[in-house]
Amino acid sequence: MFNYRLPAKNFIAAFDIDAQKTFTPVCPDELPVAEGDKIVPELNAQAKLACLRIASRDAHSPYAKWIATEEHPCLTPLAGYPDLDLYWTKHAIVGTPGFEFIDGLDPEAYAFQSLKGIEPDKHPYGACYHDLGNKYSTGAIEFLRQHGITTVICGGLATDYCVLNTVLQLKDAGFTVILNEAACRGIAPDTTQAALEKMKAAGVILVKNAAALKKMR
Incomplete structure (x- = not known):
């Protein structure tokens, strides 16, 4: 890892994973992640090292089958649908407003956006597939391959769910994947640490911030 050097810029993409207001204190009644709104400078900094920038967004229906109720609280198991596992707020x-990008991110900067969870009976976490079984592509992997990308620098929300799953999907697809820890925030310390360890075990390169990334050129 310490000897790793970034390839030429035209082989690098920056991936902003679910960097939406819904996962920040701006939307306190949704799924706010502590300091989720603080990742923008790091996302913008890492994008300067890439030749293209892509993003993913949760894009949910108000009639989704996974929406939590008093009878079925958030994070309790959900059965009966192959692409749903838990109830969520x-x-x-x-x-x-929760669907929107965090302030400071320019929607026009993205060469590609994958929208996931549109169907009421699906709630995927990874940005590369519409389903939990990783069968139905969102087109993100194909877009990256079409543009000759070999290395993907990732950040977003939240580390222990959508970031974790997206990073592992990209690694399985054969990309060199770098996680900028300062460009992410997690839901809970224990699950966030477990996610970082899982990514590292899968061969993902973990860096502390964009400054460390620049030193890898």
Whole structure:
């Protein structure tokens, strides 16, 4: 890892994973992650090292089957649908403020965006597939391959769910994957640490911040 050097810029993409207001204190009634709104400078900094920038967004229906209720609280198991595993607080509903990018991120900067969780009976975590079984592509992997990308620098929300799953999907697809820890925030310390360890074990390169990335050129 310490001897790793970034390839030429035209082989690098920056991936902003679910960097949406729904996962920040801006939307306290959705799924706020502590300091989720603080990752923008690091996301913008890592993008300067890449030739293209892509993003993913949760894009949910107000009629989703996974929306938590008093009878079925958030994070309790959900059965009966192959692409749903847990109940979640309503979040990232298309057309609401929670669906929007965090302030400071320019929607026009992205060469590609994958929208996931549009169907009421699906709640994927990774940005590369529409389903939990990683069968139905969002097109992100194909887009990266089409543009000759070999290395993907990732950041976003939250470390222990959507970031973890997206990073592992990209690694399985054959990319060199770098996680910028300062460009992420997690839901809980224990699950965040477990996610970092899982990514590292899978061969993902972990760096502390964009400054450390620059030293790898």
